[in-house]
Amino acid sequence: MNALESWTLGYLLNSIWQVPMIFAAGWIAARILRQSGPRMEHRVWVIAMMVEVFLPACRIRPSDLIHEVLRMVLRGSGAVHDEVRVAIGAGISSGVEMLRVPKSVLAAAVLGYGCSLLYFAGRLGWRLWSTWLMEREAERMVLASGPMTRWNRWGSVFGCEQAEVAVSGMIFGPVTVGIRNSVMIVPPGFLEKITDEDLDAVMAHEFAHIQRRDFAKNLAYGLLSLPVAYHPLLWLTRSRVAESREMVCDAMAAKAVAGSESYARSLLRLASLLVNNEPDRTLHAIGIFDANSFERRVMTLSEERADVRGVRRFVMTAVCGVAGLVMCASALALRVEVSGPAMTSTAQGTNSARLTIPILKNDAVYKRPPVYPVEAKATKNTLNGPVVLAVTIDENGVPTDVHMKKSLRADYDESALTAVKEWRWNPYLLNGNPVAVDTTVTVNYLLGK
Structure with missing residues (x-):
């Protein structure tokens, strides 16, 4: 499935139900602020129109945003210590609904x-x-x-x-x-x-x-x-x-x-x-x-x-x-992601299938936490940032291929690779059958003061 087609149909589907939510919120706000004069009412409707356009395209998770804000606040206060955060997938919540549609329907809708x-x-x-x-x-x-x-x-x-x-x-x-x-x-x-x-x-x-x-x-x-x-x-x-x-x-x-x-x-x-x-x-x-x-x-x-x-x-x-803000957060939390049936046969010619997805809906059942490199902390030669790994998970939930997608530094890369290779997932099911999948794991290294 073409990524642009998936994004376009996702934008269309989310705008269908998000625009009425935004209009209703704008109407209520305009009624409340009407006593403040037409200038304030006009600003409300302009903001509502902008949100109607841009909100269906947003894929920010409210929980991630809150976590990041809290992390920055704690870091600024000196209360953060060394930390390794892990995100599975391409920044999409595992709670996001994934709508799968046939290629013909996807192409017709996009057209x-x-x-x-x-x-x-x-x-x-x-x-x-x-x-x-x-x-x-x-x-x-x-x-x-x-x-x-x-x-x-x-x-x-x-x-x-x-x-x-x-x-x-x-x-x-x-x-x-x-x-x-x-x-x-x-x-x-x-x-x-x-x-x-x-x-x-x-x-x-x-x-x-x-x-x-x-x-x-x-x-x-x-x-x-x-x-x-x-x-x-x-x-x-x-x-x-x-x-x-x-x-x-x-x-x-x-x-x-x-x-x-x-x-x-x-x-x-x-x-x-x-x-x-x-x-x-x-x-x-x-x-x-x-x-x-x-x-x-x-x-x-x-x-x-x-x-x-x-x-x-x-x-x-x-x-x-x-x-x-509550309305926007609710719309983001309930947004629908679109994916098409992109199964292909494996190289061995068996009946198993391999599916590329944005994120695993079933999280890992075992996750060995990556360790912040000891030598880096000891020598003060530290870095903050992400290591992104591309992971192939077989039908049994075992990572069969873990390789670097975005490197930070050799010692950080090795720490992330060592940990993720030992992870185990629940098998991903397609129509009731386990399939191999490709996904990403992002390991964020942060050393506080």
Whole structure:
């Protein structure tokens, strides 16, 4: 079985059930932290989206991580003495479930997942191309004296003096595009239809997007989320990111203009002006009506919000953080590893089979502990680090071939080889029959102070 195929299918299977867990945790955290303002809620959803992408790829064992942290703490306090730690396998817990699938099923699943990646990547590229084409064909315009004065004022307030304004018939409302050079694009005749108060609201909102670099962030989110772009709850997470992003910009704009109530009235007037138009199809253009959450945005601006600060905010954030860590640890502990039926006949032509696996599910029944080299300790000529051995175990659980995979030094290598050659395992069973297996043993040498 191809290792890449196994990893890909493992990522796919784990993302199917881990993404809902992460979304549920993000939703709960966002509800708890909602009183802290839209900025905190937005951070929660961005973190949730990143975890949805990267957690299915993680193979870290929570127990190993805790052990390593404790070892470092004890070592720093001078409480660690000479120690030899042994890990069997390629860093995967013996408690991890190993799902074995036929080659045909594995290949079909990987092919389907690859096609979905190509589809979503192509759609992303097409929409990015459409956005770039719109920005390229948009006609730069020179504002009249009144709007220009407002443009310069808001550009100075938000620190975005280099931004430009253009007009395009490809959009229905104001949008902002650009990574290095930002451009606010408006429909033809839009600026002539709105009042000065509404123009202030539009400019403040778009400059808030420019200051936050939301166009570049949205592009990065689209690229990073491609591995789980097939998952409906990833779509919902992305929509929550967009919704909370718009509320953050609303809060920034409302603070800059005449206040929340005045800004909310401007949003309602602008919505009634643009209600009969078709929504734009550009994925990355960020606009004042970008998210499908207009009602909640207006209600949020009208609400009396309690100011959550100090200890209360710290406690709420800490509770959400701990809950998130527990959820991630649970997902890692329950992750599924995928392996295919990679049996081959032995060289002797017998009916026995040899199987290469990441780790033995049945641990060794006898393990002679490797001894820290005595001469190395006596002469202070010590090293800290791992010796990795490749081990072939026959159908009776006896190591028939132990050789060096990663050397540390001759005396350390000899200590590890001598010990592991005397180990014994429970036979590994495949469909009820004992088989020979290949695995690895890692011996970590550590001499404390």
